[in-house]
């Protein structure tokens with residue numbers, strides 16, 4: 365039998381994706397996993413209050429307190445030590461994780477990104493900047509992506525994606541909220557549950573989801 369997986373959620377801001385994970389957990393939709401720890405990169409993150417309210421242990425490991433990304437990585441690894449974390453979820457975590465954390469948690473870090481990767485992603489594309497670029501492109505559809513994290517920013521294997529329409533009259537705020545509501549808050553908890561159920565296989569830079577008839581090759 366699979367042992368229940370311990371999930372650490374990393375946040376920097378409002379924490380609506382953390383809230384979606386907490387709500388999914390309360391509905392029993394994170395099968396075989398539980399959020400045991402929330403780490404924030406700054407003490408202003410409203411996500412900390414969401415963790416507090418849900419009774420989840422939380423801590424600030426401030427990016428500003430460390431001179432280099434190497435020192436920040438070491439502080440993150442120290443914070444995770446002895447917590448038996450099986451999965452790290454980046455839920456609006458806006459600091460870049462360095463190679464030592466990525467190596468130690470290889471294929472065990474999931475990020476949510478507010479576009480259809482490989483579009484509008486990589487260095488400099490985060491938060492509302494993504495939606496500003498999407499609107500400037502004139503595209504009629506965007507979406508969100510849950511993916512594994514590797515050394516390439518937003519370059520790891522894609523787990524789930526969902527498309528969202530762009531409507532006339534949208535601005536960054538309207539589009540950001542629609543992408544969150546229609547895509548991010550749905551696919552992030554699903555991807556986390558699939559991981560905890562051990563249903564994701566990585567093949568090269570792609571994933572195969574076990575036991576999903578809709579995604580299986582019917583040839």
Ligand code: GAR
Nearest residue numbers: 377378379380381456476478490491
């Ligand atoms: C979300 O839209 C998330 O996809 C994005 O930041 C927002 C955080 O909101 N993340 C990135 O852009 C990462 N490249 P939240 O704090 O309310 O979850």
